[in-house]
Amino acid sequence: MTDPRTSQCPERFFISHGPDGAGVAAELAVYLRGECRKSAVRASSEVSLGIEWNHAVFSALAAAEGVVLLIGSEPSEVERFEWSAALQAYWQGKDKRIVPILLGAASEPPFLRGLSAVRVDPAHPSDEVAFAKVFELLAHPKVGFEDTISGVSQPWLHLLHDDPDSRAQLMRRLDATIAALSGDQPDEDELREHRAALEQSCQVQSDPKGLALANLNIGLIDLQLHDHTNALKRLGKALHICEAADAEGYPNRVSILLPLAETLAELKQFNEALDALKQAATIRAEEDGGESPAVVGIKQELGSLLVRAGRHQEAEQILEHTLLVNRRELGSKHPRVEANELWLSLAKEQLQDGATLAEAAEPVTTVMQLLGLGYTLTELSDLEGATVALRRAVSIAERSPGVKTAIKAGCWFYLGVVLHKSGDWEGAVDALRTAAKENRAAGISEGWAASMYYLGIALRSQGMLDEAESVLSEVLEAAKEIYGPRRREVAENLYNLGLVARDRGDLQVASDRIHEAIQIGAEAVGYDDPRVTKYQRALARLERASV
Amino acid sequence: METTDIYAWGEIPAADVSVFLNCPFDSEYEPLLNAILLAVLSCGFVPRIATETGSTAVSRIDRICAALHGSRFSIHDLSRCRGEGDHNLARFNMPLELGIAMGRRYATQGGDGQAHDWLVLVPDDHAYAPFISNLAGFDPGTHEETAETIVPAIMAWLLTRKDSPGVRSDITPERVLASLPRLYAAMEQLSVRWANASPPWPARVAEARSILPTV
Numbered sequence: 054m055t056d057p058r059t060s061q062c063p064e065r066f067f068i069s070h071g072p073d074g075a076g077v078a079a080e081l082a083v084y085l086r087g088e089c090r091k092s093a094v095r096a097s098s099e100v101s102l103g104i105e106w107n108h109a110v111f112s113a114l115a116a117a118e119g120v121v122l123l124i125g126s127e128p129s130e131v132e133r134f135e136w137s138a139a140l141q142a143y144w145q146g147k148d149k150r151i152v153p154i155l156l157g158a159a160s161e162p163p164f165l166r167g168l169s170a171v172r173v174d175p176a177h178p179s180d181e182v183a184f185a186k187v188f189e190l191l192a193h194p195k196v197g198f199e200d201t202i203s204g205v206s207q208p209w210l211h212l213l214h215d216d217p218d219s220r221a222q223l224m225r226r227l228d229a230t231i232a233a234l235s236g237d238q239p240d241e242d243e244l245r246e247h248r249a250a251l252e253q254s255c256q257v258q259s260d261p262k263g264l265a266l267a268n269l270n271i272g273l274i275d276l277q278l279h280d281h282t283n284a285l286k287r288l289g290k291a292l293h294i295c296e297a298a299d300a301e302g303y304p305n306r307v308s309i310l311l312p313l314a315e316t317l318a319e320l321k322q323f324n325e326a327l328d329a330l331k332q333a334a335t336i337r338a339e340e341d342g343g344e345s346p347a348v349v350g351i352k353q354e355l356g357s358l359l360v361r362a363g364r365h366q367e368a369e370q371i372l373e374h375t376l377l378v379n380r381r382e383l384g385s386k387h388p389r390v391e392a393n394e395l396w397l398s399l400a401k402e403q404l405q406d407g408a409t410l411a412e413a414a415e416p417v418t419t420v421m422q423l424l425g426l427g428y429t430l431t432e433l434s435d436l437e438g439a440t441v442a443l444r445r446a447v448s449i450a451e452r453s454p455g456v457k458t459a460i461k462a463g464c465w466f467y468l469g470v471v472l473h474k475s476g477d478w479e480g481a482v483d484a485l486r487t488a489a490k491e492n493r494a495a496g497i498s499e500g501w502a503a504s505m506y507y508l509g510i511a512l513r514s515q516g517m518l519d520e521a522e523s524v525l526s527e528v529l530e531a532a533k534e535i536y537g538p539r540r541r542e543v544a545e546n547l548y549n550l551g552l553v554a555r556d557r558g559d560l561q562v563a564s565d566r567i568h569e570a571i572q573i574g575a576e577a578v579g580y581d582d583p584r585v586t587k588y589q590r591a592l593a594r595l596e597r598a599s600v
Numbered sequence: 601m602e603t604t605d606i607y608a609w610g611e612i613p614a615a616d617v618s619v620f621l622n623c624p625f626d627s628e629y630e631p632l633l634n635a636i637l638l639a640v641l642s643c644g645f646v647p648r649i650a651t652e653t654g655s656t657a658v659s660r661i662d663r664i665c666a667a668l669h670g671s672r673f674s675i676h677d678l679s680r681c682r683g684e685g686d687h688n689l690a691r692f693n694m695p696l697e698l699g700i701a702m703g704r705r706y707a708t709q710g711g712d713g714q715a716h717d718w719l720v721l722v723p724d725d726h727a728y729a730p731f732i733s734n735l736a737g738f739d740p741g742t743h744e745e746t747a748e749t750i751v752p753a754i755m756a757w758l759l760t761r762k763d764s765p766g767v768r769s770d771i772t773p774e775r776v777l778a779s780l781p782r783l784y785a786a787m788e789q790l791s792v793r794w795a796n797a798s799p800p801w802p803a804r805v806a807e808a809r810s811i812l813p814t815v
């Protein structure tokens with residue numbers, strides 16, 4: 054069984070500690086030796102004393118890829134010497150990963166300022182949750198002084214802490230992701246309006262180029278509206294026109310084949326989707342004169358689709374290749390490389406004897422890694438892939454007693470948001486209901502409010518208007534209390550309540566609510582903010598409908 | 601400790617951020633001295649030397665003691681402790697100053713936790729052990745007599761000192777080294793402004809401060 058983290062695990066660890074950290078260092082060494090089988094773990098107390106001791110420490114630090122500094126309240130000169138040597142070793146090789154552990158009430162030395170250190174109580178030296186976090190930081194590619202703050206999995210690590218600041222930070226990060234998912238995009242009504250206009254132009258269009266373009270655009274809108282059957286028809290039609298003509302001025306076939314593959318995958322027609330991607334890769338390679346970065350990107354999509362289709366051996370072959378090229382071209386920190394690595398680990402795992410990742414690895418770390426994967430794939434607009442990762446995270450979190458409620462809540466919430474964006478409203482409702490429940494159990498009011506907010510939206514999408522109104526009204530009151538009465542969160546709730554009223558046909562109530570949303574939104578973020586202009590457009594549509 | 605107006609255009613640095621430099625001050629060592637100067641400033645400390653007052657009315661050893669006692673930290677580069685001249689004799693000034701610093705440490709230990717702290721630097725291949733065997737166990741920093749090797753050694757030591765003022769983690773030796781050519785040019789200009797004489801130490805510190813690496 055290959056633990057996917059092992060491939061990212063440093064070959065050698067060095068644990069620097071003084072007398073007050075000896076117990077923690079010993080436990081940590083045992084933990085790391087167990088987690089990272091091929092690694093050699095060495096604590097500073099294991100370095101032979103003598104006149105050449107300083108050289109031995111320098112050599113051990115130079116050889117170590119991961120360094121853990123245990124910081125006590127009264128560090129000795131020997132410990133300070135090791136810190137100093139670790140700093141020099143880090144400066145010499147930027148690939149070295151350094152993670153500080155604060156013991157008890159010890160404060161961070163200034164040279165570690167700005168890092169998120171792990172804290173361990175020396176009275177309880179076997180803190181596996183903290184060790185899991187240390188391992189996560191050590192195993193994360195290129196985590197160093199600058200990178201520990203911005204590592205992809207970092208937002209989720211804050212879930213391990215119970216303090217409100219960390220939670221608020223997590224919520225801000227989630228907020229940014231969710232805004233990227235849904236914020237400035239046109240809403241459903243606008244998409245439908247646009248589609249109708251394109252449909253009209255199609256009917257009067259005689260030029261095949263224009264017809265191909267209109268069909269492509271309609272197909273893309275249908276895809277956004279999760280109407281996959283119509284998307285397939287339109288994209289197929291656009292492709293057919295282009296293939297027949299294959300001349301200048303027509304939409305590029307790759308730009309049709311990629312959304313076509315996505316549509317086919319949504320419809321579970323994996324073989325056809327794979328064919329479309331292969332064709333796209335071939336055309337693009339011909340156009341670019343070889344395996345350009347765009348071609349590698351398409352191949353990587355092909356690999357992840359093969360994993361989803363259950364063809365793991367083929368997936369592994371392709372993903373091994375793309376990883377090699379991506380690492381060379383993009384460096385190991387690029388999100389695409391991280392996604393590639395994790396898809397590859399999923400492909401490899403399926404090749405094993407049916408054992409799951411969760412059974413092989415420490416669950417907290419695994420869950421966080423999968424959340425990190427979900428986050429990365431979401432950023433890359435691979436919602437299907439993000440869903441796979443997040444479902445797995447939820448599944449492991451649910452059956453592992455060691456995973457905290459706050460982590461479970463985060464898994465369910467993120468899964469719900471991604472499912473909603475993917476058009477699986479029923480799944481989104483279920484996930485968000487659980488997220489709200491878990492957040493309430495964990496006492497995370499912002500998490501609860503965010504889960505309820507998305508639950509209200511998902512219920513509305515499903516046509517469950519009474520429940521949507523009840524949920525959104527509850528969130529409105531909570532948002533006023535948590536954020537303040539004149540904040541954008543309140544405006545957004547009023548806007549959604551307005552849409553519920555409109556769906557029910559109560560246009561006057563809808564108009565009043567959206568009007569209030571505009572006033573509060575303009576006050577909070579300004580009239581020109583995309584959210585406020587979205588409210589204004591909705592109000593204009595309402596007024597037209599009333600007339 | 602009585603202070604004078606040595607930093608006439610700035611404030612006299614407080615002892616707990618002062619780093620006394622015990623190293624050669626000749627033209628051959630000049631580039632390394634400038635690198636040390638910038639490294640110390642980059643870590644939030646102020647470098648000080650024995651001749652900072654410029655006063656000739658005070659004996660040299662008194663000036664050394666004044667500057668060293670006014671500094672919580674000291675750096676001693678023993679790289680030049682080797683035979684020189686026709687008689688192949690080593691200069692003893694620097695080991696003497698190191699001895700004063702060590703005495704200062706013992707005198708200040710166990711009080712308010714502000715004991716004097718010192719770093720000895722030797723070249724990578726320096727056979728210091730047989731000659732100063734009493735230093736065994738004090739872990740000297742090593743360098744290859746280049747700015748590229750002396751800057752990290754000094755920065756790593758200063759940043760990990762107790763009560764180090766601390767700087768952002770992105771002020772790295774790499775950044776300091778990248779700023780050195782500008783410092784060398786600025787020092788040449790400064791020398792011209794001082795009629796090609798050696799500019800006073802506070803002027804050099806002020807000049808170096810003006811080109812500290814920024815983030």
